[in-house]
Amino acid sequence: MMTILTHPLATFLAGALIALLLAGCFFNAKGSGNQSAKKVKTYYAAVERAGNDGPAPGTPEEKAALKRFTDFLQNVGNSDYLRDNTAIAYADGAYLDDTIVTHHGPEEIKNYFLQTAETMSSFEVRILDTARSGPDHYIRWEMIFAAPKLANGEPLHSVGVSQVRFNSEGKVAMHQDFWDSGQNLYGHIPVVGGLIELIRNRMK
DSSP: OOOGGGSHHHHHHHHHHHHHHHHHHHHHHHSOOOOHHHHHHHHHHHHHHHOSOSOOTTSHHHHHHHHHHHHHHHTTTOHHHHHHHHHHHEEEEEEEEOSSOEEEHHHHHHHHHHHHHHHOSEEEEEEEEEEEETTEEEEEEEEEEEOTTSGGGOOEEEEEEEEEEEOTTSOEEEEEEEOOHHHHTGGGSTTHHHHHHHHHHHHO
16 A cells, blocks of 8 residues: 555655755855855945935935936836836946846846836835935835736735935936845745745744
8 A cells, every 4th residue: 555655746746855955955066155245245336336426415406316216116017117217217337236136227227127027917116205314315115016926916015125326417326125035025936935934934
């Protein structure tokens, strides 16, 4: 009589799990190791390159720059808007890191957001508040989006903050997002989400 351990499905699942573990070990061994210090160094370099010559506090230029950026955030799901406005919102050589990828310049940023927009069935960003510290602006937002391949197409909710530095023209020279992409994006991808949850549970 066949037990659950010798059932073909159990054998397949066990083999798949072993294959995933071996693949993980292989890529970890072949990878470039701990990149956290390098990532932080890249961030600080981008902050320094962005400079301190953005619009002065309380000026109409500052208000216009903030409105241009928050309008852009609220229209990231609109392909036509992205094509017409990315180069208006972002400066040449602008740095963008949304915790998932890093891109430079309006063309790269536009193409990245266009690819993202194509995967979503709905998208909304609510601007919660803004603050300024020195040359940096911090925009706190709530994002609600849906994609057929994530969470069975149900809306996903997340909150985050964008740190932005503007140049002398009021365009974005540096844009760094802070949000939990592991929980709010990768965690809803089949298989990957389960592995993330397993890791979270092991760390408790």
